[in-house]
Amino acid sequence: MNRSIKIYNTVSKEKEEFKPIVEGRVGMYVCGPTVYSDVHLGNCRSFISFDIIYRYLKYVGFKVRYVRNITDVGHLEGDADSGAEDKISKKARLEQLEPMEVAQKYANGFHDMMRTFNVLPPSIEPRATGHIPEQVNMVKKILDNGYAYEADGSVYFDTLKFAKETGLYGKLSGRVLDDLVAESRDNLKKQDQKRHPSDFAIWIKADDSHIMKWDSPWSLGFPGWHLECSAMSTKYLGDRFDIHGGGADLTFPHHENEIAQNFGACKSTPANYWLHGNMLLMNGRKMAKSDGNTITPEQLFTGDSPHVSKGYSPMVVRFFMLQSHYRSTLDLSDTALQAAEKGYQRLMEAYKNLTKLDEAKAPTPTDVDTKVNQTLDQAFNEMDDDFNTPKALARLFEVVPVINSLANGTISASEITADTLKRLKVVLSDFIFHIFGLKDETSGNDNTQTAVLEDVLELVLEIRQNARTNKDWTTSDLIRDKLTAAGVLVKDGKDGASWSIKNN
RNA sequence: GGUCGCGUGGCCGAGUGGUUAGGCAGAGGUCUGCAAAACCUUGUACAGCGGUUCGAAUCCGCUCGCGACCUCCA
Numbered sequence: 001m002n003r004s005i006k007i008y009n010t011v012s013k014e015k016e017e018f019k020p021i022v023e024g025r026v027g028m029y030v031c032g033p034t035v036y037s038d039v040h041l042g043n044c045r046s047f048i049s050f051d052i053i054y055r056y057l058k059y060v061g062f063k064v065r066y067v068r069n070i071t072d073v074g075h076l077e078g079d080a081d082s083g084a085e086d087k088i089s090k091k092a093r094l095e096q097l098e099p100m101e102v103a104q105k106y107a108n109g110f111h112d113m114m115r116t117f118n119v120l121p122p123s124i125e126p127r128a129t130g131h132i133p134e135q136v137n138m139v140k141k142i143l144d145n146g147y148a149y150e151a152d153g154s155v156y157f158d159t160l161k162f163a164k165e166t167g168l169y170g171k172l173s174g175r176v177l178d179d180l181v182a183e184s185r186d187n188l189k190k191q192d193q194k195r196h197p198s199d200f201a202i203w204i205k206a207d208d209s210h211i212m213k214w215d216s217p218w219s220l221g222f223p224g225w226h227l228e229c230s231a232m233s234t235k236y237l238g239d240r241f242d243i244h245g246g247g248a249d250l251t252f253p254h255h256e257n258e259i260a261q262n263f264g265a266c267k268s269t270p271a272n273y274w275l276h277g278n279m280l281l282m283n284g285r286k287m288a289k290s291d292g293n294t295i296t297p298e299q300l301f302t303g304d305s306p307h308v309s310k311g312y313s314p315m316v317v318r319f320f321m322l323q324s325h326y327r328s329t330l331d332l333s334d335t336a337l338q339a340a341e342k343g344y345q346r347l348m349e350a351y352k353n354l355t356k357l358d359e360a361k362a363p364t365p366t367d368v369d370t371k372v373n374q375t376l377d378q379a380f381n382e383m384d385d386d387f388n389t390p391k392a393l394a395r396l397f398e399v400v401p402v403i404n405s406l407a408n409g410t411i412s413a414s415e416i417t418a419d420t421l422k423r424l425k426v427v428l429s430d431f432i433f434h435i436f437g438l439k440d441e442t443s444g445n446d447n448t449q450t451a452v453l454e455d456v457l458e459l460v461l462e463i464r465q466n467a468r469t470n471k472d473w474t475t476s477d478l479i480r481d482k483l484t485a486a487g488v489l490v491k492d493g494k495d496g497a498s499w500s501i502k503n504n
Numbered sequence: 505g506g507u508c509g510c511g512u513g514g515c516c517g518a519g520u521g522g523u524u525a526g527g528c529a530g531a532g533g534u535c536u537g538c539a540a541a542a543c544c545u546u547g548u549a550c551a552g553c554g555g556u557u558c559g560a561a562u563c564c565g566c567u568c569g570c571g572a573c574c575u576c577c578a
Contacts, residue, residue, distance in 0.1 A: 329510075337509090401544090
């Protein structure tokens with residue numbers, strides 16, 4: 001590991017050189033999903049962004065402990081008229097299921113979707129319900145340290161005291177306490193129990209209708225809205241760790257409160273670098289079920305939605321997301337996805353062409369060598385600069401014409417050295433599959449079947465070639481047209497025909 | 505209302521004080537029996553108005569438009 005990586009830190013609002021607390025190791029915590037409904041496409045973008053960050057840090061040689069939680073308890077339903085209510089519990093009553101059954105169902109769905117998008121599993125995936133003692137303990141510590149107070153069985157974090165003593169509250173999200181006072185809604189639950197409007201609950205006394213509740217020194221209840229992340233990050237990564245990530249919408253209040261809680265319990269802020277992924281928009285607006293401006297991942301794959309003209313495969317969607325920077329909003333649209341699909345196919349096609357290249361005869365480095373090596377170096381430099389996937393991707397595309405030219409003879413094998421060709425193969429493969437986490441969807445999963453298919457197609461193309469030699473255009477065109485209809489693209493080149501499977 | 509961010513060519517989307525982003529689409533060419541694919545060449549740009557500067561799409565101000573957060577939310 002001798003690369004210098006720069007990361008944009010939300011706390012400082014600028015790019016900083018990444019220096020891990022322990023040389024060669026990275027502790028990274030990312031806020032995972034709340035499993036009370038199906039994963040939202042925007043969630044997927046966020047987890048894909050951090051997947052690439054995780055992959056890149058590992059790729060450059062760090063030993064990374066990546067913790068991504070599952071929240072299966074705790075969050076309040078803000079607009080519920082029956083008062084404080086746990087999301088999971090509410091859903092459970094509606095569906096007549098055990099709360100944990102609901103959580104498990106959606107957790108499974110979440111995992112399936114992550115696998116579909118080729119997102120690597122984290123090193124540790126702790127669940128909030130599995131860490132109630134840790135959370136109770138944290139509340140105790142915060143109370144002991146004087147940063148919280150109890151009121152009628154619930155415990156509240158004292159933001160005013162924390163802000164006055166440290167000046168830290170609001171720093172991450174750029175807020176000042178006076179604004180928070182002005183902003184606070186007067187219809188917040190249990191408002192009267194709080195000393196200050198911006199104080200927030202870290203333990204909530206449950207009413208009778210509440211299903212998920214645990215014993216604690218203060219009441220039979222459940223942990224506060226943001227406590228699980230503080231408790232679990234501390235347990236698995238320590239009081240201080242390197243990277244904390246999440247969606248931009250978590251900056252306030254979730255992460256702000258996490259910082260407060262961690263400080264309240266451990267007397268130190270938890271993470272050195274706070275990273276925030278930006279929102280996924282659709283047709284220029286935030287996705288929202290209320291106005292129909294939304295699409296599920298499944299609808300995107302199948303094309304069963306008025307927002308798309310056809311289905312797009314998971315890897316096309318992943319590629320689409322790679323084309324923008326994680327800190328920018330990304331606007332999903334049908335035309336943008338079509339463009340991404342073409343681009344994805346072009347990249348994968350070039351990679352396949354590359355794997356077939358084995359001739360490199362230049363004795364000494366040529367202009368082609370220089371161009372290729374510089375471009376590959378640049379691609380890594382782009383990733384070093386706050387994980388700039390769109391720029392790195394652009395560099396990869398600059399090398400595509402070189403590959404295709406070598407494949408079709410426009411550039412001869414004598415114009416590239418074996419060393420460069422080898423490096424090109426390794427680096428391109430690393431980037432596409434290991435760093436960007438793309439998969440080749442065109443090749444079958446079953447190796448035997450794939451091999452059979454390849455042999456059969458070779459035969460068919462040989463027959464067609466014979467027909468062409470005999471100027472039997474009827475037969476040759478028939479073969480080509482039927483194969484096209486079957487989804488196999490025939491590509492005539494100088495050294496005979498080759499084929500590839502078309503998506504859709 | 506408060507806080508923050510954005511506005512780039514037909515579309516998506518990077519980026520920077522003076523030098524090519526990239527993808528998709530378009531145009532011309534090479535190759536081909538025809539076509540496709542591939543390759544080569546290529547046009548269109550930085551919301552508007554002021555200011556700073558030798559020079560700004562890039563910095564500053566204002567205007568307009570859009571978005572996010574402030575409430576569970578990636």
